[in-house]
Amino acid sequence: MPKEACLTTKTSGAREIIEEAGLDGHLGLAFAIMYERSLGGDSPFAGYLQLLPFQECVPIVWTLDEVNELLCGTELHLYWKENILPILDLAPLKLNPKFFGIEQYFAAKSLISSRSFEIDNYHGFGMVPLADLFNHKTGAEDVHFTAMSSNDESDTDVDGCNNDEGIVEEEALAQNSSIDMTALNNGNCNVSDLDSSSLSESDTSMLEMIMTKDVSSGSEVFNTYGILGNAALLHRYGFTEQDNSYDIVNIDMELVIQWCSSVFSDRHSRARVSLWRRLGYSVCGSQDSDYFEISFDGEPQIELLSLLHIMLLPDNAYHKLDLSVSVAGNYDESNGTTLLNGDIFPSKAFNMNNKSLLPKKVCDALLSLSDMRESLYGLKSIEDDIEALGRCSLIRERKLYHSLMLRINERKILQRLRNYASQPFKNKITNHGSPRKKLKRTTKKTS
Numbered sequence: 001m002p003k004e005a006c007l008t009t010k011t012s013g014a015r016e017i018i019e020e021a022g023l024d025g026h027l028g029l030a031f032a033i034m035y036e037r038s039l040g041g042d043s044p045f046a047g048y049l050q051l052l053p054f055q056e057c058v059p060i061v062w063t064l065d066e067v068n069e070l071l072c073g074t075e076l077h078l079y080w081k082e083n084i085l086p087i088l089d090l091a092p093l094k095l096n097p098k099f100f101g102i103e104q105y106f107a108a109k110s111l112i113s114s115r116s117f118e119i120d121n122y123h124g125f126g127m128v129p130l131a132d133l134f135n136h137k138t139g140a141e142d143v144h145f146t147a148m149s150s151n152d153e154s155d156t157d158v159d160g161c162n163n164d165e166g167i168v169e170e171e172a173l174a175q176n177s178s179i180d181m182t183a184l185n186n187g188n189c190n191v192s193d194l195d196s197s198s199l200s201e202s203d204t205s206m207l208e209m210i211m212t213k214d215v216s217s218g219s220e221v222f223n224t225y226g227i228l229g230n231a232a233l234l235h236r237y238g239f240t241e242q243d244n245s246y247d248i249v250n251i252d253m254e255l256v257i258q259w260c261s262s263v264f265s266d267r268h269s270r271a272r273v274s275l276w277r278r279l280g281y282s283v284c285g286s287q288d289s290d291y292f293e294i295s296f297d298g299e300p301q302i303e304l305l306s307l308l309h310i311m312l313l314p315d316n317a318y319h320k321l322d323l324s325v326s327v328a329g330n331y332d333e334s335n336g337t338t339l340l341n342g343d344i345f346p347s348k349a350f351n352m353n354n355k356s357l358l359p360k361k362v363c364d365a366l367l368s369l370s371d372m373r374e375s376l377y378g379l380k381s382i383e384d385d386i387e388a389l390g391r392c393s394l395i396r397e398r399k400l401y402h403s404l405m406l407r408i409n410e411r412k413i414l415q416r417l418r419n420y421a422s423q424p425f426k427n428k429i430t431n432h433g434s435p436r437k438k439l440k441r442t443t444k445k446t447s
Contacts, residue, residue: 008126055107073377298416
């Protein structure tokens with residue numbers, strides 16, 4: 001696939017407008033899509049655009065009522081409240097409402113979210129005809145999308161994407177493309193007429209979708225969009241997968257502090273969190289949203305276990321540890337645990353299968369946190385959700401179906417967390433735990 005056949009900010013007729021306005025990334029690509037749509041049949045991408053739906057059924061184009069009702073309590077709902085709602089409070093862009101209104105903008109964003117690929121440093125993200133036809137299947141990739149860097153034939157750092165030499169090189173490639181775009185749009189270009197060198201690894205003007213394994217005749221050919229849980233799949237592509245092993249549930253730091261303050265006091269919570277941070281621990285997330293991950297198997301992050309233990313330490317043990325860290329700084333985590341005045345709490349080297357080292361009070365805290373996190377889904381139980389999913393039609397009620405799938409999968413993880421905290425401790429310590437699947441609340445598509 002020639003890069004010039006892809007709809008990007010560099011190939012769009014709106015290139016000068018986009019560059020003068022300084023529209024970068026997905027915002028620039030969204031404007032390019034709206035601009036080419038406004039040209040109708042005069043757009044060189046008209047044939048491709050007419051094959052696309054106006055918008056994809058992803059949550060960015062759902063109404064607020066649908067988001068609040070269908071996604072209540074899910075990781076996607078929490079992400080929406082933290083990142084999307086503040087944007088909606090801003091004044092809308094002053095654009096021609098016929099082609100550049102808010103509805104058209106979010107429709108374009110939904111297409112970018114579900115269909116765009118990262119092409120190279122020069123073009124950035126773009127819409128790639130044909131390559132976006134393949135459906136996703138986790139861990140079952142039949143084809144792989146690949147592109148040669150525009151700046152170098154080997155892997156190039158992103159930091160080098162804005163150098164002038166790379167831009168000049170890519171523009172020269174565009175002007176001397178091995179395919180006549182006019183002929184291609186008119187259907188007069190035959191792939192067999194192309195010089196075989198145009199598909200070689202050294203041709204940076206081309207993209208390739210390569211078969212990675214044999215596929216039986218009549219079987220669907222799948223791509224893999226990445227290692228993504230259902231929250232990310234629904235947010236970006238508008239669908240979910242049953243029993244997705246990459247699903248996680250996050251427990252916000254705010255929720256942990258709320259639990260601790262209800263048992264002790266706000267001052268107690270702040271002091272224990274401060275000591276925990278001085279011991280070298282940190283959480284996932286950004287400055288505005290700190291959280292701990294619960295894996296698909298229901299295993300909590302070791303950082304959460306350590307924080308709970310510190311919050312539950314007796315005052316004398318807490319003061320001794322605080323003094324030790326402040327004065328001597330002799331905290332040793334090499335053996336995976338720290339023994340302080342008869343109290344054992346895990347360090348970052350702790351094996352997740354060493355459950356026999358977790359005191360009951362920490363497990364009781366995990367049970368309380370799981371109940372608090374569960375309450376965010378509302379009054380309906382997981383049994384109610386499962387029953388509703390059984391009555392739901394994937395074809396007629398797509399939003400409801402995938403929202404229920406997300407809710408159910410997340411609530412099953414909380415059930416596994418409860419089992420983790422409730423099962424009798426093992427008398428024998430094992431040392432062969434499997435690594436946790438670490439996923440962040442938001443991920444970037446790597447196609």
